[in-house]
Amino acid sequence: MVQANAARTSRQEQVELRRAELLEAAKQVVLERGLSHTRVADVAAATRVSGGLIHYHFATKDVLLTEMLRTEAERDIAKARRLATGTGTALQRLDRVMREFVPSSRNDQTWVLWIDAWGAGLRDETLRTISEELDAAWNEMLFVVISDGVAAGDFVTDNPRAVADRISALLDGLGLRVTLQRPGINRKQMHEHARVVAELELGLTAGSLASAST
Amino acid sequence: MVQANAARTSRQEQVELRRAELLEAAKQVVLERGLSHTRVADVAAATRVSGGLIHYHFATKDVLLTEMLRTEAERDIAKARRLATGTGTALQRLDRVMREFVPSSRNDQTWVLWIDAWGAGLRDETLRTISEELDAAWNEMLFVVISDGVAAGDFVTDNPRAVADRISALLDGLGLRVTLQRPGINRKQMHEHARVVAELELGLTAGSLASAST
DNA sequence: GCCCACTGACTGAATATTCAGTGAAGATGT
DNA sequence: ACATCTTCACTGAATATTCAGTCAGTGGGC
Numbered sequence: 240m241v242q243a244n245a246a247r248t249s250r251q252e253q254v255e256l257r258r259a260e261l262l263e264a265a266k267q268v269v270l271e272r273g274l275s276h277t278r279v280a281d282v283a284a285a286t287r288v289s290g291g292l293i294h295y296h297f298a299t300k301d302v303l304l305t306e307m308l309r310t311e312a313e314r315d316i317a318k319a320r321r322l323a324t325g326t327g328t329a330l331q332r333l334d335r336v337m338r339e340f341v342p343s344s345r346n347d348q349t350w351v352l353w354i355d356a357w358g359a360g361l362r363d364e365t366l367r368t369i370s371e372e373l374d375a376a377w378n379e380m381l382f383v384v385i386s387d388g389v390a391a392g393d394f395v396t397d398n399p400r401a402v403a404d405r406i407s408a409l410l411d412g413l414g415l416r417v418t419l420q421r422p423g424i425n426r427k428q429m430h431e432h433a434r435v436v437a438e439l440e441l442g443l444t445a446g447s448l449a450s451a452s453t
Numbered sequence: 454m455v456q457a458n459a460a461r462t463s464r465q466e467q468v469e470l471r472r473a474e475l476l477e478a479a480k481q482v483v484l485e486r487g488l489s490h491t492r493v494a495d496v497a498a499a500t501r502v503s504g505g506l507i508h509y510h511f512a513t514k515d516v517l518l519t520e521m522l523r524t525e526a527e528r529d530i531a532k533a534r535r536l537a538t539g540t541g542t543a544l545q546r547l548d549r550v551m552r553e554f555v556p557s558s559r560n561d562q563t564w565v566l567w568i569d570a571w572g573a574g575l576r577d578e579t580l581r582t583i584s585e586e587l588d589a590a591w592n593e594m595l596f597v598v599i600s601d602g603v604a605a606g607d608f609v610t611d612n613p614r615a616v617a618d619r620i621s622a623l624l625d626g627l628g629l630r631v632t633l634q635r636p637g638i639n640r641k642q643m644h645e646h647a648r649v650v651a652e653l654e655l656g657l658t659a660g661s662l663a664s665a666s667t
Numbered sequence: 668g669c670c671c672a673c674t675g676a677c678t679g680a681a682t683a684t685t686c687a688g689t690g691a692a693g694a695t696g697t
Numbered sequence: 698a699c700a701t702c703t704t705c706a707c708t709g710a711a712t713a714t715t716c717a718g719t720c721a722g723t724g725g726g727c
Contacts, residue, residue, distance in 0.1 A: 275488075361632070371633070408627045504684090514682095514683065514684090686709100
């Protein structure tokens with residue numbers, strides 16, 4: 240009985256691993272080809288697996304892609320939670336959060352994925368909800384950090400919620416530009432812009448965030 | 454000879470009208486179905502025309518959609534220019550510009566189109582350039598209005614370019630949220646957020662932009 | 668011996684693109 | 698003014714291709 244259970248578990252684990260592998264492959268393909276041009280055969284090829292297997296694990300292509308996005312969103316949300324509850328002063332945590340938003344390269348995986356998802360979310364309720372939850376998580380994280388700062392007397396604002404909303408919208412707009420490689424903006428300038436706005440909004444003296452680096 | 458020319462012009466005009474009609478139909482279909490799910494047959498049906506005709510006027514579907522976006526971008530850019538060179542104080546013009554950015558409804562045509570185009574631009578150089586030019590036009594317009602305000606002594610900032618960059622990124626982030634119907638944000642709040650940031654950035658007293666309405 | 672993850676060939680539908688043909692509007696010649 | 702010729706916007710059916718999804722079969726591990 241115990242062994243039977245152990246064996247069954249092991250098999251379940253194998254399936255879980257395979258599913259995770261397929262989701263990861265799907266993500267890679269989507270990053271290269273985009274959500275709408277991703278083919279089931281691409282995911283199969285990337286995993287060196289037959290086309291049929293994809294449908295063995297995921298009923299339809301839509302399910303595969305939706306689950307992939309859900310998985311990614313959950314991963315990102317967990318990361319957000321970790322940052323919000325991290326150590327350090329509110330100033331340091333705010334700086335950390337803002338840095339985390341900056342695309343790590345012109346084709347930062349996360350950003351490419353979510354810009355694609357925004358478009359798909361225009362017509363797909365499920366996708367809209369997924370990206371909305373991710374959005375809400377980051378927003379909430381900014382709100383928590385800002386509120387902490389206000390409570391500690393480090394920040395001054397009468398509406399932390401509104402400030403969080405504005406900073407996260409600004410970061411989305413900036414991240415979009417960096418990811419789309421708009422001329423005249425890069426990662427460094429994005430961080431600088433975020434810093435300036437945060438200082439203005441939170442009654443900080445210019446440069447105080449710049450020196451907050453952990 | 455003169456008559457011959459007149460006749461020929463008339464034919465050319467017919468073709469221009471038909472092309473414009475097809476581009477408009479393509480836009481409507483894209484708004485409903487999205488860039489990637491738009492079929493040539495949809496555009497044909499919307500125009501009550503045979504599928505063949507689409508390809509008579511546009512070599513491929515890609516050409517059709519790209520030209521449609523180019524046309525829309527040009528229209529928007531022209532509108533931006535008109536606003537920037539309009540009458541009134543810098544304060545009034547800035548307010549007008551910011552209002553123009555706010556989606557007119559949760560499915561504002563312009564916003565839906567460009568959010569879709571951002572995603573497509575991730576992998577299509579041509580589309581990226583088109584949306585980039587539109588972006589640059591609005592950015593430039595903000596810059597001009599802000600610079601005017603600084604010259605007139607109405608605004609205070611040592612870097613009008615950076616302020617324009619930040620405000621336009623903020624507006625993109627907010628417009629995205631409104632268009633995706635994120636909870637906790639609507640058109641009114643978007644305008645309010647933009648107002649607050651502009652006042653902070655330009656050394657205005659709170660509320661001065663609110664009373665700038667033309 | 669049975670379960671079940673997996674294969675790979677197959678089907679059928681969706682859909683972009685092509686093309687031969689049509690008719691009306693305009694050009695040309697008388 | 699008339700007849701004839703030419704052009705060309707347009708049709709609709711044929712074609713070609715691309716793919717998501719299916720299914721009968723296989724083999725390794727419990």
